[in-house]
Amino acid sequence: xxxxxxxxxxxxxxxxxxxxxxxREAARYRIESMHAGSPAPRPDIEGWTHFAxxxxxxxxxxxxxxxxxxxxxxxxxxxxxxxxVKKLKFIIAYRSGLxxxxxxxxxxxxxxxxxxxxxxxxIVAGSSSAEQHGYGDFLSHDARYERAEEFLAVCNAFWGRxxxxxxxxxxxxxxxxxEQGKLATPFVSPDGKSPEIYVSGHSEPSEQLAYSQGTxxxxxxxxxxxxxxxxxxxxxxxxxxxxxxxxxxRPTREEAVEVAQSLLPGDSAESTVTLKxxxxxxxxxxxxxxxxxxxxxxxTGLVPHYGPVWTTLLGSPQDLxxxxxxxxxxxxxxxxxxxxxxxxxxxxxxREVLPLIRRQ
Amino acid sequence: xxxxxxxxxxxxxxxxxxxxxETSRVATTKAGSAAALPDMEGWVxxxxxxxxxxxxxxxxxxxxxxxxxxxxxxxxxxxTKKLKFIVAYRLGLxxxxxxxxxxxxxxxxxxxxxxxxIVAGSSMVEQRGYGDFLEHDERYARAEEFLGVCRSFWxxxxxxxxxxxxxxxxxxxxxxxxxxAPDRTMPEIYVSGHSEQAQHLALTQGSCWVRLIDTPENLxxxxxxxxxxxxxxxxxxxxxxRPTRDEALAAAEALLxxxxxxxxERRILSGSDSKTLKDALAAADQxxxxxxxxxxxxxxxxxSSAITLVGSPEDLAEAFLEYKKIGVTQFxxxxxxxxxEMMIFGREVIPRVREAESHE
Numbered sequence: 001x002x003x004x005x006x007x008x009x010x011x012x013x014x015x016x017x018x019x020x021x022x023x024r025e026a027a028r029y030r031i032e033s034m035h036a037g038s039p040a041p042r043p044d045i046e047g048w049t050h051f052a053x054x055x056x057x058x059x060x061x062x063x064x065x066x067x068x069x070x071x072x073x074x075x076x077x078x079x080x081x082x083x084x085v086k087k088l089k090f091i092i093a094y095r096s097g098l099x100x101x102x103x104x105x106x107x108x109x110x111x112x113x114x115x116x117x118x119x120x121x122x123i124v125a126g127s128s129s130a131e132q133h134g135y136g137d138f139l140s141h142d143a144r145y146e147r148a149e150e151f152l153a154v155c156n157a158f159w160g161r162x163x164x165x166x167x168x169x170x171x172x173x174x175x176x177x178x179e180q181g182k183l184a185t186p187f188v189s190p191d192g193k194s195p196e197i198y199v200s201g202h203s204e205p206s207e208q209l210a211y212s213q214g215t216x217x218x219x220x221x222x223x224x225x226x227x228x229x230x231x232x233x234x235x236x237x238x239x240x241x242x243x244x245x246x247x248x249x250r251p252t253r254e255e256a257v258e259v260a261q262s263l264l265p266g267d268s269a270e271s272t273v274t275l276k277x278x279x280x281x282x283x284x285x286x287x288x289x290x291x292x293x294x295x296x297x298x299x300t301g302l303v304p305h306y307g308p309v310w311t312t313l314l315g316s317p318q319d320l321x322x323x324x325x326x327x328x329x330x331x332x333x334x335x336x337x338x339x340x341x342x343x344x345x346x347x348x349x350x351r352e353v354l355p356l357i358r359r360q
Numbered sequence: 361x362x363x364x365x366x367x368x369x370x371x372x373x374x375x376x377x378x379x380x381x382e383t384s385r386v387a388t389t390k391a392g393s394a395a396a397l398p399d400m401e402g403w404v405x406x407x408x409x410x411x412x413x414x415x416x417x418x419x420x421x422x423x424x425x426x427x428x429x430x431x432x433x434x435x436x437x438x439x440t441k442k443l444k445f446i447v448a449y450r451l452g453l454x455x456x457x458x459x460x461x462x463x464x465x466x467x468x469x470x471x472x473x474x475x476x477x478i479v480a481g482s483s484m485v486e487q488r489g490y491g492d493f494l495e496h497d498e499r500y501a502r503a504e505e506f507l508g509v510c511r512s513f514w515x516x517x518x519x520x521x522x523x524x525x526x527x528x529x530x531x532x533x534x535x536x537x538x539x540x541a542p543d544r545t546m547p548e549i550y551v552s553g554h555s556e557q558a559q560h561l562a563l564t565q566g567s568c569w570v571r572l573i574d575t576p577e578n579l580x581x582x583x584x585x586x587x588x589x590x591x592x593x594x595x596x597x598x599x600x601x602r603p604t605r606d607e608a609l610a611a612a613e614a615l616l617x618x619x620x621x622x623x624x625e626r627r628i629l630s631g632s633d634s635k636t637l638k639d640a641l642a643a644a645d646q647x648x649x650x651x652x653x654x655x656x657x658x659x660x661x662x663x664s665s666a667i668t669l670v671g672s673p674e675d676l677a678e679a680f681l682e683y684k685k686i687g688v689t690q691f692x693x694x695x696x697x698x699x700x701e702m703m704i705f706g707r708e709v710i711p712r713v714r715e716a717e718s719h720e
Contacts, residue, residue: 041538043537073458077469099455103428134530177493184426186397
């Protein structure tokens with residue numbers, strides 16, 4: 001099977017419709033999207049539609065719509081954008097603990113029917129305890145995973161996974177209780193399957209959750225040599241592996257390195273990662289202080305400042321194609337990519353990198 | 361101020377249905393009913409006709425038999441420019457913070473054309489399928505807390521909401537995506553229900569109380585009580601309008617379906633713990649014709665909201681103006697067939713009401 005490439009949906013207002021944007025300007029916009037007064041929390045159908053069409057043209061399968069209190073609700077964004085574009089699919093990031101699983105399934109099924117089945121979701125247990133408290137969720141990290149397990153078990157029962165068929169859903173757990181749950185609106189998709197479930201996280205509970213309830217384990221890119229055994233383990237459990245990474249592609253590696261380094265903050269103490277106090281992935285990212293090159297193409301220089309999802313794959317088109325093919329060899333199946341700016345990067349990727357990969 | 365006319369949005373497949381009998385609740389809650397699926401083609405046609413007829417909003421009903429209302433509003437709202445959506449939602453299905461984030465996002469996508477109809481839930485069986493096991497009175501106590509939290513977000517600009525109650529606890533909640541509308545900072549909140557608790561909730565947290573139509577004499581003291589406290593009153597009703605009263609009577613009687621549908625609908629009405637439903641059935645069984653134009657005879661077949669104003673265009677215009685005199689400001693109307701009756705209403709009744717209002 002071919003590698004599957006997805007992209008991050010830009011923040012509201014991030015897509016510059018008039019005039020060009022340097023990588024540094026795009027990066028700063030994203031960093032400052034959590035500051036008061038940023039337009040990022042507002043839905044930006046015009047900018048997103050522009051990006052979505054470029055992504056479709058570039059051969060991107062899905063866009064990941066992230067969830068946080070700094071952004072619009074990703075369900076509503078997927079529904080709205082799904083009316084404007086007809087091919088692109090959506091990965092809706094959501095946290096458990098925010099709504100009843102029955103409601104979640106009703107929303108997911110409704111959006112599937114309104115977008116011809118172009119939705120899947122990424123379940124996140126929650127990375128910041130302060131943010132979770134604002135949503136009325138006071139569980140600890142590990143309890144959140146325990147709850148997510150129940151949440152997805154109920155969802156999967158509605159979708160007829162785990163052998164439930166079309167029966168009513170009954171569930172009595174520690175966190176959820178559902179009696180004779182029934183929803184008339186089905187999950188609609190061309191192949192009749194229920195939604196793909198991406199489970200993200202680096203902790204042991206997240207890995208177990210991916211195996212028990214997910215279809216794909218989503219984690220941050222690492223050196224292939226280090227990832228190989230982890231990927232093999234997940235594949236052996238019948239679960240795919242998807243890597244999150246940022247991409248810088250230039251005609252030569254030297255140019256790409258220069259662009260990536262231009263994104264380093266002027267103030268070496270700048271950091272947005274302290275906001276995510278309750279995530280294993282972010283704790284690991286915070287420990288990276290030296291030796292920012294994981295291999296010749298994979299750079300973590302931005303991670304101490306902006307978090308693990310800023311792990312960057314960089315190089316010439318051929319360098320990048322080789323890197324993706326190396327991941328394919330160890331069993332990785334999907335990628336979620338972002339770049340600075342998103343529109344330029346997705347176009348370069350579609351024009352320069354993807355054809356080299358597909359040729360193989 | 362002019363009377364405000366809203367209309368019930370048809371369920372999936374209903375726009376194409378020609379007889380009232382096909383649209384009975386008994387039919388739309390059967391397995392395999394078209395009501396389970398979105399009907400974008402029919403809905404967009406209906407929505408554009410509603411705009412043309414002079415209807416301000418459509419009410420989207422919530423149940424486990426239908427797609428989720430928030431996304432119907434999102435999708436249909438993108439295909440229209442003027443029509444507003446009253447999104448019905450039950451409480452106990454998600455955290456208030458999440459609800460605010462979804463509604464605010466929706467407002468941003470459809471330029472503020474959204475208001476809310478809060479329903480505490482009318483079927484215990486259905487609520488349990490959503491994971492909600494509270495009794496009627498407790499559901500209202502929770503609704504009060506829930507709406508209190510929502511209103512804090514809207515009046516605080518999304519900033520720093522803390523709340524500790526029996527059902528909701530929020531600590532330093534923040535939602536960055538604002539509620540966006542040309543003329544409001546929070547959505548209008550319609551609270552429906554006849555019970556003491558529903559009335560209390562409408563007075564404390566709502567902007568408008570929604571109840572079933574009754575005779576002006578019966579309603580007058582209640583309407584005064586609400587208006588005195590700054591809360592509007594909106595009536596739910598059906599209309600049958602024909603050139604003469606006799607033709608309207610004949611058309612109304614032709615709507616009666618089979619006894620089997622009556623038997624099943626009666627079971628739903630009498631099994632509910634909702635006071636609204638009990639009141640409607642009592643009106644049908646004990647009174648029938650509530651005055652010369654107001655008939656409860658359809659309730660046992662089409663449910664509690666089927667109390668119907670029957671008459672000529674002049675009869676109906678006069679009746680609406682009579683309600684206006686006692687202080688009613690809004691109406692949510694339905695008719696059969698869904699589209700035709702709305703077009704008759706827009707053509708024959710609204711202009712007569714507006715003409716009279718222009719002389720006030």
